[in-house]
Amino acid sequence: MFDSIHHIAIIGSDYKKSYHFYVELLGFNVVRxxxxxxRDDYKIDLQCGDQEIELFIIKNAPKRLSRPEACGLRHLAFRVTSVDET
Structure with a gap:
């Protein structure tokens, strides 16, 4: 049904810590x-192989309780051959 994961969106609140973790430790490349x-925030597109992470750095993002714009995983997108058929 799914071809692959298209991208993952994550919200962080600390630029330096997030950059260090995803780029320097995990080795994702900065695409843009x-x-x-x-909005006084950053959006960093990262890539490792075929996988992409959209990393949003929002200084005062609330802890994730039930709001979609809080810290943590924002969404996970799958790549499919045909949305209509899937």
């Missing part, structure tokens, strides 16, 4: 990094 001035 954008600072969004209007």
């Amino acid at each position: 990094e954008n600072y969004r001035k209007e």
